[in-house]
Amino acid sequence: MSLLPGSSFSFAHPALFTDLYQLTMMQGYFREGLHTQDATFDLYYRRNPYQGGYAVWAGLEVALDYLEALRFSAADLDYLRSLGLFKEDFLAALESWRFTAQVTAFPEGSVVFPNEPLLTVRGPLWEAQLVETALLNILNFQTLVATKAARCLSAVQTSRYGGSVVEFGTRRAQGPDGALGAARAAVVGGATGTSNVQAAALYGLTPVGTHAHAWVESFPTELEAFRAYARLYPDSTTLLLDTFDTLESGLPNALTVARELRAQGHELRGVRLDSGDLAYLSARVRAALDEAGFPDVQIVASNDLSEFVIESVIREGGRIDVYGVGTQLATGGGEGGGALGGVYKLVALHGEDRMKLTGDPRKTSVPGLKRVWRATDTQGRLVIDVIASLDEPQPQAGARVSDPANPLRNTRLGAGLTWTDPRHVVMEGGQRSGEPEALTTIQARAVADLQRLPEGTRRLLNPHIYRVSLSQDLQGRRDALVAELRERHGL
Template structure:
């Protein structure tokens, strides 16, 4: 769900100038189809996790221009009175086709397709890219981080570093779909139903006369859920020993210390030492939480060095999608059909040429359930084992779909005539779907370093259609 209605003015100005142009030229009701896709997998990985669909559908269903919106646009002095009257009655009445949230998706594939009147499908470009790009990027980062943590639990701690309040909410949602199922963001807990978790800050410790007093006070207030931050002064000489003292005092009163948190230093070394001290003192069930600029690579390194961390609190690098090949998804929204004709963006670089017309997105699945490859084909084209498929960036590279596999449609209609037509899955179901999809990826595709690149192809019919259109446009 969305916590509030997104403004119809959540758009780039050029969307409105194009809309006005279509209206004035009588083109605004032309049939049109747009595809939203990206050209490069984020983080130099082999996949992305589709997220943001429900947020996008809620935005589309509620899209309205208010009287205040119209007054603002009128004051700009750019638009005719007739066009502003058109906007007063504007509604989104298109069809939206997409995979379920949590589906693994890949470069060049149409994640979301909008079919309907040109003006309606054009206006929503910016907002859809804003919503889907960011949530998909964060869901992908979260899946990578959770994968690096193995059996460890990951918490999303990034609100204070997120890109604004709504960015914090969207990050919590995307991270949940990617597998990080708890957050420090209380608003996300309220709006999205995500479990909220947290400990205390160094300021809590510093507000008391000494560390031990601060630990005792916190444990007194939260006797069954206390996690003590042990690195304010000296982790191994005071922090952990004082936490053990409080753990024993809690036990004597019929309670148990939940955990300790490490927020600085050599986390692999400190966690091993802390684990030994806690176990020796008779507290093997006390959890060790770690934070401090963690990402998938740091977590992977900690685990390889024998670190004993149970829970990872990941903030900045998750909600900002930091890291090589990260920072943005690079999704684009391109016209692929207009007024009954397939459309193609022509470029000298075939890798940047768009794929025309309505399409199906097919996943080829091995008999054991492992994903083999994805294929895009024309809307009415059949696809079966033995058919030839082509690399979309280099059609000279081709191969046959192997025998014995299943070809499954990945996408479905979620909205028609501007109304949501299917029950939207709960966030838990989206996250479960993502986790199940990750288990079906081919060997090597989930590696952090130099992953095996999952194969995405186009069908013979789609390849031929693109070739014909490119020849036509170049001749013209």
């Protein structure tokens, strides 16, 4: 499979990238004659990551790569045979098995919210069942990291001096696959580059970096180390200032090299801070650079940054131009992070609604074939998303809608709203419906959607909660099915 900007490396054995029970259920459907029934699964999440107000939908192009490549090789079948769990007729059927289903989804880079179907798979039951694990793996992680990147960029944008975010997290990521996926997702969320050279090559990104403390420690003096690096890279040198002492050693030596480069017709690109009080140090370094006649030398900061650290540095007067966010970005870490709780639920089978019924109303799924209506006001701001039955027309002013997690919480829709259905079919018959999108296109969509969020939704703490509701018709269908299931199972 060729690699395209926005896509990912191919899986070595995509069909085996799944949980065992997906395969045992597939065989069960096959042996029971249920495998070809028309099934619909919705993928969604229940709570925003990081206790925030939104998520940035990421990983769709990677997921479509996976679905198009999905097949069982002879080696895969030999391995499954060796487990002693699978019958020969089932294994024979897998030889020609392909993913042929339809996939409907939000465009990658869209801002999305809890409880709405982000992606819907409709096709033969055993096809739709198998892909659950991989889809959740790809989309949960990339959405989590893209959201983290967007939050970091939101913090940067509180500075009147501007700034950017780059991804520095490869060494702390969850393995090589995690590092590549994190670099890609960070760009979806607004990062402008990555330190990972393979990710830059795969996705058409800008690789960025400076040098390590080991470089400075390998020379007799810090000044000699700086001069050697500048000789090698006279037009792209960024010097790390804090190997010994940022203000007493690193900064004076960097200024010396900056003057020497200028005398030779070159300019120092930047300096990096990797420890200490970043607000205080960056302000002092900025003042010294400006006073010495180097206002265009950028200050790069690293050192376990997060959106909250960035916001604090800016609030305390820091003067940083580029924030190299590592561990927390590449791992999706931080309070309320670590994993996006996306789920994949059967909502229709053989023309009939299906749902998970549980004692926790927040976990009760929404049955049936659906669409999402998104409302904007006259300024183009997002107002509300309404989940409706697939055949329902757009919502009307005055219609009552309810909270999916609490049906008693309901409201009437206002007037003067423009309604669109942002989801579209991205795969038909197991093949993409259009050309893969470049990461630049996906990132631009994320930037635009984030700007359309209601006031307060992007706050890092106690954000405005964007409303996602069920139409009255869909809520009625859900209530009727709940009553039917309770009676059928004697609950």
